[in-house]
Amino acid sequence: MSDHSLDDIKSHVKVYMLVFASLAVLTVVTVAASYIDLSSGEAIFLALIIATIKGSLVASYFMHLISxxxxxxxxxxxxxxxxxxxxxxxxxxxxxxxxxx
CATH class of the missing domain: 1.20.5 (Single alpha-helices involved in coiled-coils or other helix-helix interfaces)
Structure with a gap:
């Protein structure tokens, strides 16, 4: 295994960890948003926006659609x-x- 491939793996792991951290933060935001006093429509709209962002991150990076x-x-x-x-x-x-x- 050459140093180049090791650096390449480390950069990929760094990106995956960043995406994981983003998903964790967005999950906390989703839970926090559930405690906000919103109407049903507003709550659903906010949840859909957050879920769309999370789904886009998963599709882009974990399913390799970004490339x-x-x-x-x-x-x-x-x-x-x-x-x-x-x-x-x-x-x-x-x-x-x-x-x-």
């Missing part, structure tokens, strides 16, 4: 756009139901 080609990036962007559209459909339906729009 994939641009096609994967575009597919993920389109997926996020459709995700947010689907998340806002119930909101739009609610506003239509109470005749706000």
């Amino acid at each position: 994939e080609k641009a096609l994967i990036t575009w597919i993920l962007m389109i997926t996020f756009v459709f995700f947010f559209i689907l998340m806002f459909i119930p909101t739009i339906a609610f506003f239509d139901w109470v005749n706000i729009l």
Whole structure:
């Protein structure tokens, strides 16, 4: 095993530990957010934002999607756009139901 590969492994371990620490901090933020007095919709929205960030970290680093080609990036962007559209459909339906729009 050469020194170069050992340094390469150490750099990867450092990145993984940073991602792990970020996930741990975001988990603490999720628990702390559950104690904030928010309405159900706001609490769900906040939880979804935190979960999306955590999921992006896991997909990017642990599933090695961060180094994939641009096609994967575009597919993920389109997926996020459709995700947010689907998340806002119930909101739009609610506003239509109470005749706000």
